Amino acid sequence: MTLLPERKIKLPAWLPESRRRSLSGRRLTLLLPPGVRARLRTPERIPPSDWNERFRVMPAAESFPGKWRRDIAPHAAWIMDLWALPSVRELWFCGPDQASKTSSMLGCIGWSIDQDPGNIFYTASNEDKTKEIVNDKLIGMLRESPRLRKRLSKRSDDTGMSKVRMNNGVTIRAAWSNSPASTASFSARYTFNDEVDKWQRVGKETSPVRRIRKRTKNYPLTYKHFWSSTPAGQYVHKGMLACQQIWTHAARCPDCNTLVVMDEEHLAIPDGATVDSIKADPEAVGYACNACGSIWDEEKRLQAYRYGDKFCLKGADIANPVDIGVHLTGFVTPDMRLADIAVTILQARAGDIDARIDLAHGIKCIDYTDEIKEREEDxxxxxxxxxxxxxxxxxxxxxxxxxxxxxxxxxxxxxxxxxxxxxxxxxxxxxxxxxxxxxxxxxxxxxxxxxxxxxxxxxxxxxxxxxxxxxxxxxxxxxxxxxxxxxxxxxxxxxxxxxxxxxxxxxxxxxxxxxxxxxxxxxxxxxxxxxxxxxxxxxxxxxxxxxxxxxxxxxxxxxxxxxxxxxxxxxxxxxxxxxxxxxxxxxxxxxxxxxxxxxxxxxxxxxxxxxxxxxxxxxxxxxxxxxxxxxxxxxxxxxxxxxxxxxxx
Ligand SMILES: [Zn+2]
Missing domain, CATH: 3.30.420 (Nucleotidyltransferase; domain 5)
Incomplete structure (x- = not known):
């Protein structure tokens, strides 16, 4: 078996003179141990979305266990691919709850272990969340996906909640926002930062974003940070807006085939509808296509999302963006029903402050900054x-x-x-x-x-x-x-x-x-x-x-x-x-x-x-x-x- 092309090598000076004489001018075959061979093999490079489709198996803890499917969260596919672009150092994903934010990160982690290895630092908002994601989802994915299972270290103490070691040299460390490990000096090439707007600050620090950025200083040319959260007035919305390029997921109208960016204005709430009338008849709420005006019900809306595609909101002309923002709203992701969105909108319009915050953070996915202008003196x-x-x-x-x-x-x-x-x-x-x-x-x-x-x-x-x-x-x-x-x-x-x-x-x-x-x-x-x-x-x-x-x-x-x-x-x-x-x-x-x-x-x-x-x-x-x-x-x-x-x- 030839692993490497034949080549002439100079005999090292430290060999004893007798060995040098006996080896000189001869043809040699070196047998490398399987582990070293595996590291030397150049992997076939494919984008994360293809890699996830071919190799990622979702463990039982996920809502859709079994082989990872692109059609369940089509936006996750293009988000992972943007993150992996060679020019990209930071990706900021600002989106609603249940929008595959963690799943996209895990998909990038799996891809990187196999395709472009480097140490990984994952941080969630609190201890329970970290345990749940590392034990049930991350380790589950590593064990269930054959391609990653091969890379799991055989030593049982190498696979734990705060540290996972792979046999190709990758170490994954996990922490939560104010844990001691979150400030320890583990050097990583990739950081994954989950629900950053729910993070607690450590000591007197002004921003945990600065602390995380210091972690990758040993990888000045190849590091990547993945930030994600539902906005809550902290980092993610501002971070996303500051990126050179911003993308969203546009829905494709099943009737006119146009890609549309769904918004509040086109939510079709019947005239005179009240919170009670919508709760009694949720199907009365639809979505009017921004292009042709046809009314989508929930089924058409789901179809529009699945056949939708990424759409550039800012910086389309930038060829090699360093940072990329992703802005998703609850209008386009199918987890929140249109009727529930309509109820929140009606409550917000009536001045309910909780509903106004929910509408901003959870549905429009923007920072809530309003100083209750509605509650005016009149x-x-x-x-x-x-x-x-x-x-x-x-x-x-x-x-x-x-x-x-x-x-x-x-x-x-x-x-x-x-x-x-x-x-x-x-x-x-x-x-x-x-x-x-x-x-x-x-x-x-x-x-x-x-x-x-x-x-x-x-x-x-x-x-x-x-x-x-x-x-x-x-x-x-x-x-x-x-x-x-x-x-x-x-x-x-x-x-x-x-x-x-x-x-x-x-x-x-x-x-x-x-x-x-x-x-x-x-x-x-x-x-x-x-x-x-x-x-x-x-x-x-x-x-x-x-x-x-x-x-x-x-x-x-x-x-x-x-x-x-x-x-x-x-x-x-x-x-x-x-x-x-x-x-x-x-x-x-x-x-x-x-x-x-x-x-x-x-x-x-x-x-x-x-x-x-x-x-x-x-x-x-x-x-x-x-x-x-x-x-x-x-x-x-x-x-x-x-x-x-x-x-x-
Ligand atoms: Zn249309």
């Missing part, structure tokens, strides 16, 4: 009814106050509530009162002592209250709470496991035991209550559970208007509406207040919601008959819209 002002400020609605059961403490005054909201699960409520008064000194609480005492008449002239008093103790005049606030029975509250910085927890402040000296009836501090999960408040603000003002406002006019303004209806009647809730829109939810779902934006009324209202829930007003029984809800009327055209309250005096 949406708050539409909650106004016809009562003058300061008037208690007859339908309500109880009145409470929430207070935000400042150094020189207090922001306050007085709100009436009807008992019951809906927790319908009405703004009675909101404002700011100054205080002369740090321990001057007289303006608040005045508000507590005041009577708030209802539309029939019956007086009502404030029954409960909550005051923020953070930051300003804490000990004075505590004293005032001891005197008045108003609840002392502190907001917790992050998410908590309980909406409200109580800690005792007043304790016996020495023993430290809580004093019965002494002051308690209520720790509020502000994010939880702000979520609830944001949802309440979306309820139509005529529906149960609405978070209504007063008209924005004082009694005197309305009387003056009664005398002279030609004058402009402008409401005084502008500042309230502005503050209620100050905060936005970031991509972790936490409420943030942009610097210098006032959010006092928003804090008051969310603490107020925490208070009534803590007091159990949702479980109390309303003594009021449910009065028919008055339709909300805007006061911009007062001539035709005299407040209903006015006629009922």
């Amino acid at each position: 949406a708050i002002l539409r909650l106004r009814d016809s009562r003058p400020a300061g008037v208690f609605p007859v339908e309500a059961d109880a009145l409470k106050i929430s207070i935000d403490t400042q150094d020189h005054g207090f922001w306050y909201v007085i709100r009436a509530w009807r008992y019951g699960l809906d927790l319908t409520s009405w703004l009675v008064k909101a404002g700011y009162v100054p205080s002369a000194t740090a321990d001057d609480f007289s303006p608040l005492d005045y508000l507590l002592a005041s009577e708030y008449p209802d539309e029939n002239g019956e007086p009502h008093r404030i029954m409960a209250g909550i005051i923020d103790t953070r930051g300003h005049r804490t000990s004075e606030v505590y004293d005032w709470c001891r005197r008045t029975g108003i609840i002392a509250a502190a907001g917790a910085p992050g998410r908590k496991t309980q909406p409200v927890t109580v800690s005792r402040i007043d304790r016996f000296p020495g023993t430290g035991r809580p004093i019965p009836g002494g002051l308690a501090l209520y720790n509020i999960d502000t994010h939880h209550h702000k979520d609830r408040l944001a949802n309440k603000l979306m309820i139509d003002p005529t529906d149960p559970g609405a978070f209504r406002l007063h008209s924005g006019h004082t009694f005197d303004q309305i009387q003056a208007f009664e005398r002279d209806s030609s004058q402009q009647l402008s409401h005084n809730l502008g500042d309230y509406a502005k503050q209620m829109c100050a905060e936005y939810r970031d991509d972790r779902g936490l409420w943030q207040c942009p610097e210098k934006k006032a959010n006092h009324f928003w804090d008051c209202e969310s603490n107020g919601l925490a208070l009534v829930t803590w007091l159990g007003w949702q479980h109390a029984v309303s003594e009021k008959k449910k009065a028919p809800a008055a339709p909300a009327k805007h006061q911009q055209t007062p001539a035709n819209n005299r407040p209903g309250w006015f006629n009922n005096r």
Whole structure:
């Protein structure tokens, strides 16, 4: 057997003189051990998609076990081939869940072991995920695929969760984003980085992307990084956008044969459809071909995806791209039904923040950056009814106050509530009162002592209250709470496991035991209550559970208007509406207040919601008959819209 072409070789100097003399000028045959022969054989080079089709066997842990099939995830085929292009150093795959992101990486790993070997470093977001992928999917693939099984080391300790050694010199190391191994200095030619937007950072690092890039410094010309994730405001969407060339998977219309990039605009949702109507009849939702307008049902959509092809969105003229981005959306991948997408879109359009984030991250696969532009001041002002400020609605059961403490005054909201699960409520008064000194609480005492008449002239008093103790005049606030029975509250910085927890402040000296009836501090999960408040603000003002406002006019303004209806009647809730829109939810779902934006009324209202829930007003029984809800009327055209309250005096 001839393995290498015949050639003349110079005898090495270290051979003893006698050997050199006996070997000189003779023809020799060297027998190489099988392992060395296998390494010397030049493999037949084929692209990863062909290699996967011919040699990759999916283990039982995969959703489609058995031979890898191109038609199940056609985009995975061209993505692997782009990654393997000699010029490509980085590939950024930004796509929805269940879009064969991990499977594409495993396909590249299998191909590289066989076709272009080099050490491999794989990182997933957490330990469980790493175990699942390495044990069930990666090692499963290595064992089930004959071509790779041959390369598995015979030594059993060479195949483990954190390290797999192949007999052709390739070592695969696996880690999760904040594991010790993730920072150890293992040098790799290939890195595979799974769900990078879910990674935790290590120590004070600014970006794990930089840390991973350092790993391949020993392979300056041949390294490759594969990044993938569903976007969540971190790396993958920005990384993908920054690439020289960007590709997507276009669907091929079964009716007109055109390649189309599917999008939100062409989702065919029937006119007047609601979340409930779509859930009842999911087949009512289709997709209208961008080119010919024919409506695809799920079956045609799947066909369009399977016969689709890669489509260049950016940089088509670049011959040898160094980095390639792949942007896939939930519109084109078939795992999410069109009806489910339509439901998310309708919820998002109605202002549901979770749905808006889902639509951005999970379906459009872009970073969610919106600062809740929809929850604009007009949406708050539409909650106004016809009562003058300061008037208690007859339908309500109880009145409470929430207070935000400042150094020189207090922001306050007085709100009436009807008992019951809906927790319908009405703004009675909101404002700011100054205080002369740090321990001057007289303006608040005045508000507590005041009577708030209802539309029939019956007086009502404030029954409960909550005051923020953070930051300003804490000990004075505590004293005032001891005197008045108003609840002392502190907001917790992050998410908590309980909406409200109580800690005792007043304790016996020495023993430290809580004093019965002494002051308690209520720790509020502000994010939880702000979520609830944001949802309440979306309820139509005529529906149960609405978070209504007063008209924005004082009694005197309305009387003056009664005398002279030609004058402009402008409401005084502008500042309230502005503050209620100050905060936005970031991509972790936490409420943030942009610097210098006032959010006092928003804090008051969310603490107020925490208070009534803590007091159990949702479980109390309303003594009021449910009065028919008055339709909300805007006061911009007062001539035709005299407040209903006015006629009922
Ligand atoms: Zn068409």
